[in-house]
Amino acid sequence: MSDQPMKIPTLADLKAALQLAVGLELSTIPVYLTGLYSIPEGRNTDAAQTIRSVVMEEMLHMTLAANVLNAIGEVPSPEPVDFLDRRHLSPIPAYPLDSPLISGIGTLELLPLSPHAVDNYVRIEHPLHGAATLQAIPARAGSYRTIGEFYHAIDIALKDPKICPDQLFEPVNQVPVSEYYGGAGDVVRVSDRKTAREAVQKIVEQGEGLPEEDLHKPAKTVTDADRLGSGWQMYSHYARFREIQAGRKFRPDQTAGETPAGAMLLVDYDQVEPAEFEPRNGDGGPEAVALDEFDLAYSLLIDAVYAAFGGGGSNHSEPPLTGLQIAVHAMYGLKNKAVALMRTPNPERPGRTLCPRFGYVAIGGDRDKLVQRVEEHSGHR
Template structure:
């Protein structure tokens, strides 16, 4: 039997197998959402209105409430609600990954290359779930979905994980990057059976298969994003294929780590694991271990961890850079909103162009030392202007 990861948080050098109990997971998800649960582990249908479940927005417990809805009640409205949560999830990963990447001084290093590819994948994933939402008659609300940092992942996914912004450190890689991307069983499993993105996407795939909604390509977008090609989703086979790509790029497959190396690129979780362990994942005597070629931890700009509420009393030069960054970030979010609301490929290209404009003020901030504290400043990724002091 192939060795596999047992703890999505720790990633030991030797990786034994395990099993996941779907029924206990669904029951705990429903319990977390304060929804009555039957003996079989699914939510009681009597709690739902006759016309079906109401729209669910991506607040802290929305994924638990979505998964507590019985499978036969998961219609098009359920799919739209789930996809808006997916938009928020994909958007929540990018700022932390960008800060880690920007902080690396040598962009040609192995760690920088791995993180840069992952950022491209996450942008592609955001495009996929946005296209899917448009295909079923919805519209992604991207700026509304943008999170503030530090904070939890949207929807209650990976409960206990706090996503924060800082330069690249072992703690950021382990506690944020790897924790976000941690796979499901049988490849890996957190000790707390924490709800993962992969489980959520698997249930979304199942709803598409069961409901078989009509799909429209009108308003969907096409673009090369990183090494992937975003294209309109025309049928259920396209839905299945695109969502499998999203899951496997992030967490890896549900069978064997070897499957994720077919294109020489490890899934995100394993790529972050290589940075954390400073070694490639390799198969040794039938066991997967981080004992391969070295992946040196890079020299980085020491961006400090952004505190809740942002930097207290920043000097004027820092405040100007923060405002410049936020103005550009707002342009990115607004262009993405327009792109899937009739703006089309031109608005999407404007968003990508604006996104590259984020790097200069971010790096400038990372070069400014914080007075009387260790580390340097960094961007805040505020989706809306902060309230003005009165």
């Protein structure tokens, strides 16, 4: 494989790449939420605030990728896509996840907050995913070595009028600025080539895809778009997770590539629910049913998010709820279910509790079976 990342040669491939970009941003959210939800209320508040802020910005990144996709004439969808020479790549992650798209990112696992989990967060957000050089990352046919390479390929394709003619761009089904809140940055309304590239660049600058040269810049580099109303400065995801990993904040004079050496950021890993992930095993016991209920709620949440990206909303509320507001309400319900699972002892694993699987079940036969199992259990309560 060449040292040059794969180019995206056609509009069809660009649309597929953006569908996968929405899914790529989604893939990190359950990883971070599992760590966040494992923290009991009132414990490890600094770490919880940091993880929560990153999750909200991952939602922003999903929204930005979806706005670009809508603007070039394709509705965001959870359905598998064909990309370059790869067939039936699903945008929706299943865990543990070995990304078919990004070879350097490593396995994405669902873990309660722990040193190993935080190491994984740092690896995900590092420009080279923890490798010393780009060349040290094994090149895998049909994939990119880093998230940065992937977004760079998308940007090059968006820049090319032979792939994206000017007349293609249209601000259809754009999620507006007013619907995103809770993190730093703003939604970009994509109406032309310039704003499409701005949206992609915002993803790169704020989180995944952080350019390698930014490791040599001040760790607390913050733009106006990175400040919350409270004044809290939301620097890069990598730098924020690096602080949790080191147990210290960055000093203002430090670069992102250095070890944080400022004020202490205390993390007590003993004050965490001892959840342990187990894949679906077909057991019909009450614990398995509780996990099924979570998977159903998560599947409905993903459906709501994609409906929001497609311009959906509700006509049955007063005032009508927008699609993304519906998804946010569903996310709060999901948190309650996750916390309940993490407090439920696992009878097969003494000293451990249940861990949400974040298993998306597609609409169709498998979803119908899942609904039936959950409803049968509810009828026997």
